[in-house]
Amino acid sequence: MQLNFRPLNKSWHANADHTRLKQVIINLLTNAIKYNRQHGAIIVECSQVSDERIRINIKDTGNGLSPEKLSQLFQPFNRLGQEDGAEEGAGIGLVVTKQLVELMGGAIGVTSTVGVGSEFWIELNQDVTPTLVAKESLSTDLIPQVSGEEGICSLLYVEDNPANLMLVQQIIDDQPNVRMLSARDGHQGILLAQTERPNVILMDINLPGISGIEALAILKNDPKTAHIPVLAISANAMPRDIEKGLEVGFLRYLTKPIKISEFIEALDFALENSKLSGGK
Structure with missing residues (x-):
């Protein structure tokens, strides 16, 4: 499997939660790997679609999805024909991914061609002036205290x-x-x-x-x-x-x-x- 990260403009910054965005990217990359073909490729690139929005694209060379399956992709509990399989299927992970993206004020979409592959994208609000934010810490009352x-x-x-x-x-x-x-x-x-x-x-x-x-x-x-x-x-x-x-x-x-x-x-x-x- 070949994973390609295209060059990007390092002055671009997205306004997003670090942990949630990390899970979104991992979910999309996991699907791109899982449903790719043998010796396939994945391309990850970032672009500026407007003065306010940043887009991240993840493109694979898998089997692609039919228009019917595309229309069902973000439906809860729809496993896209994998109901009898052991794996959770793309549907569940993508429902979670969509929720996380929308919680950050973003949007998610996909284009796909059967026999060619799929391209998922997420758009997030651009942060023109990046600021350092201290890592979110959990309340000490919530940290488990154990003896031993x-x-x-x-x-x-x-x-x-x-x-x-x-x-x-x-x-x-x-x-x-x-x-x-x-x-x-x-x-x-x-x-x-x-x-x-x-x-x-x-x-x-x-x-x-x-x-x-x-x-x-x-x-x-x-x-x-x-x-x-x-x-x-x-x-x-x-x-x-x-x-x-x-x-x-x-x-x-x-x-x-x-x-x-x-x-x-x-x-x-x-x-x-x-x-x-x-x-x-």
């Missing part, structure tokens, strides 16, 4: 989406007393939980192989891991999905896109639960 050796606790995140893994890792990097382990599927997650005994597990529901719900059942039936609190996270955000997740034994059910304050509060609650249940 060196005050360090561990979070195991079971997730197959690289964009979500990177986002949570970035959040955890701001927590000096938490370290993160990761697994890309349910089987690997179970093995890591059995060997590493993390304080808390964050489990995606839609995993390749076995689902997060199936993995939870195995963990709860194993004396070595039954005490570990498990948080669910999923793009399945309907009330019945959340209710079902809590019924099967998840301590909390978080929905994507990840809300930082909600995630930290749930992690703090799970760590307290871990101490009460005898976790180290």
